[in-house]
Amino acid sequence: MTLIMKSATIRRSKVKELSAEVVDSNPYSRLMALQRMGIVENYEKIRDFSVAIVGIGGVGSVAAEMLTRCGIGRLLLYDYDTVELANMNRLFFRPDQVGMTKTDAAVQTLSDINPDVVLESYSLNITTVKGFDTFIESLKRKSAEEGRSSGVDLVLSCVDNYEARMVVNQACNELNQTWMESGVSEDAVSGHIQLLVPGETACFACAPPLVVASGVDERTLKREGVCAASLPTTMGVVAGLLVQNSLKYLLKFGQVSPYLGYNSLKDYFPAMEMKPNPQCSNSACLQRQKEYIQAKPARDALAKAKLDAESSSEAECPLHMDNEWHISVVDDSEAESSNIGKKPDALPDGLVHELPNADKYQEPPASGETSAITDDLEELQRQLDALNSS
Amino acid sequence: MEGWDPSTKSALTQIPLLTTRAGPRDGGPWTQRLKEEYRALIAYTSMNKSNDNDWFRISAANPEGTRWEGTCWYVHNLRRYEFQLQFDIPVTYPATAPEIELPQLDGKTHKMYRGGKICLTVHFKPLWAKNCPRFGIAHALCLGLAPWLAAEVPILVDSGMVKHKDDEATSAES
Ligand SMILES: [Zn+2]
Numbered sequence: 001m002t003l004i005m006k007s008a009t010i011r012r013s014k015v016k017e018l019s020a021e022v023v024d025s026n027p028y029s030r031l032m033a034l035q036r037m038g039i040v041e042n043y044e045k046i047r048d049f050s051v052a053i054v055g056i057g058g059v060g061s062v063a064a065e066m067l068t069r070c071g072i073g074r075l076l077l078y079d080y081d082t083v084e085l086a087n088m089n090r091l092f093f094r095p096d097q098v099g100m101t102k103t104d105a106a107v108q109t110l111s112d113i114n115p116d117v118v119l120e121s122y123s124l125n126i127t128t129v130k131g132f133d134t135f136i137e138s139l140k141r142k143s144a145e146e147g148r149s150s151g152v153d154l155v156l157s158c159v160d161n162y163e164a165r166m167v168v169n170q171a172c173n174e175l176n177q178t179w180m181e182s183g184v185s186e187d188a189v190s191g192h193i194q195l196l197v198p199g200e201t202a203c204f205a206c207a208p209p210l211v212v213a214s215g216v217d218e219r220t221l222k223r224e225g226v227c228a229a230s231l232p233t234t235m236g237v238v239a240g241l242l243v244q245n246s247l248k249y250l251l252k253f254g255q256v257s258p259y260l261g262y263n264s265l266k267d268y269f270p271a272m273e274m275k276p277n278p279q280c281s282n283s284a285c286l287q288r289q290k291e292y293i294q295a296k297p298a299r300d301a302l303a304k305a306k307l308d309a310e311s312s313s314e315a316e317c318p319l320h321m322d323n324e325w326h327i328s329v330v331d332d333s334e335a336e337s338s339n340i341g342k343k344p345d346a347l348p349d350g351l352v353h354e355l356p357n358a359d360k361y362q363e364p365p366a367s368g369e370t371s372a373i374t375d376d377l378e379e380l381q382r383q384l385d386a387l388n389s390s
Numbered sequence: 391m392e393g394w395d396p397s398t399k400s401a402l403t404q405i406p407l408l409t410t411r412a413g414p415r416d417g418g419p420w421t422q423r424l425k426e427e428y429r430a431l432i433a434y435t436s437m438n439k440s441n442d443n444d445w446f447r448i449s450a451a452n453p454e455g456t457r458w459e460g461t462c463w464y465v466h467n468l469r470r471y472e473f474q475l476q477f478d479i480p481v482t483y484p485a486t487a488p489e490i491e492l493p494q495l496d497g498k499t500h501k502m503y504r505g506g507k508i509c510l511t512v513h514f515k516p517l518w519a520k521n522c523p524r525f526g527i528a529h530a531l532c533l534g535l536a537p538w539l540a541a542e543v544p545i546l547v548d549s550g551m552v553k554h555k556d557d558e559a560t561s562a563e564s
Binding site for chain 2 (some may be wrong): 163354385
């Protein structure tokens with residue numbers, strides 16, 4: 001009992017710089033070992049990165065804990081919900097945090113785990129006009145020092161619905177902000193992660209969203225009396241895949257996956273990549289696509305210079321880059337070639353579109369009929385009010 | 391329209407379609423869209439009244455028309471059960487539908503997401519996506535809320551989770 005009481009009050013102080021010294025008291029020794037082993041070139045750079053996590057639920061909270069333990073520089077946390085007992089089948093939150101906002105409860109736990117991380121808590125709904133403005137402003141806040149339109153290095157979407165994903169997509173397209181999408185199916189047995197680089201890859205509105213087919217027939221799925229199921233395992237796996245991809249992207253090691261699915265019933269991991277849709281309904285996406293095409297000559301020159309530099313130091317190429325175990329069922333070259341020469345909507349096995357495309361629709365020419373009805377907004381409001389009070 | 395009952399289908403086809411693709415951050419085009427929303431709501435409400443199937447009241451709660459509040463009701467065993475109704479127009483509207491909330495029922499049924507947002511059928515979102523931007527608030531109420539009330543209110547009442555307001559008053563007195 002005294003031991004438990006005592007351990008609850010121990011707090012480590014902040015560190016000035018990450019040390020590679022292998023002693024019991026150094027929280028970063030095993031992480032800095034990645035650098036010594038040659039996996040990561042400069043692990044200390046992790047302290048320079050800011051990551052925004054939208055949705056602090058079963059995936060987002062675990063992703064936040066992983067990044068905190070990795071020593072990320074700054075975390076911005078967004079959610080409008082409070083902790084409930086019904087969340088206890090998932091990881092991270094504790095029963096004594098019931099009633100707290102998820103973002104405040106997360107800050108409480110994360111600041112105990114690692115006081116070096118700068119934590120920002122935003123308890124708001126990003127889908128409303130007001131919430132969205134605050135969301136955008138908070139992402140931009142440190143942009144001046146970075147010289148970019150956004151003040152964060154990566155946005156992680158860990159929300160549980162299509163509406164909120166579309167809002168993250170909107171914000172990231174407007175800010176030209178690279179982000180990663182994650183999701184777990186409502187039947188809790190499959191999930192996915194996806195990298196979205198505005199203008200370069202498909203945005204979330206470019207094509208109907210993808211889901212990993214669980215193989216369970218939708219018609220046999222019993223939905224009476226339930227909305228969604230959840231498992232800490234599937235969510236933990238997806239959070240792990242998401243943060244692994246984030247670390248590879250930020251610290252520049254290994255290959256960053258453009259899309260990775262997870263079917264837990266078959267332990268199948270479909271991979272693919274998607275090009276942007278020139279007819280995307282999102283105007284900010286079209287603007288980013290245009291900029292990406294305009295920047296092609298500069299990009300080519302940079303790639304050529306890098307290639308030349310690499311060929312002169314061939315012997316120093318990074319280790320462990322080959323996948324000798326062939327864990328991924330579809331390797332990248334296969335995923336790429338499978339998308340060439342097929343219809344643009346051809347998908348790898350095991351992936352399906354969750355929603356249909358909007359029907360082709362021509363705006364009808366303005367007819368005399370519509371002008372007969374009033375075009376005055378206040379008059380229309382009065383008409384509805386009259387109906388409402390009768 | 392597979393998976394929808396005949397009365398929902400017939401009501402849906404009579405609600406005027408919208409044409410302007412604009413959300414609450416789009417300025418002038420949003421005002422145009424708002425006019426179309428009113429026309430559709432006026433037509434749907436009038437239709438319900440003339441069919442003796444009046445079942446909701448809704449009006450904008452702010453001048454921008456981004457927040458809507460009202461009530462909806464459902465008659466079960468000849469008794470009327472009424473609930474507060476509210477939703478915000480999302481910034482990505484009309485690509486995404488408004489998430490309809492019944493705050494008084496939050497926590498009383500599994501067919502609800504956090505915050506009292508109703509859990510729609512698997513048929514709703516595909517139909518909304520297919521018809522973007524032609525469906526508006528009136529269509530969301532017709533396709534989303536009406537079938538939800540018809541399916542869930544009887545269960546909530548029969549299980550005792552929801553009490554009629556007359557019964558609540560007597561039990562409070564005793
Ligand atoms: Zn797009």
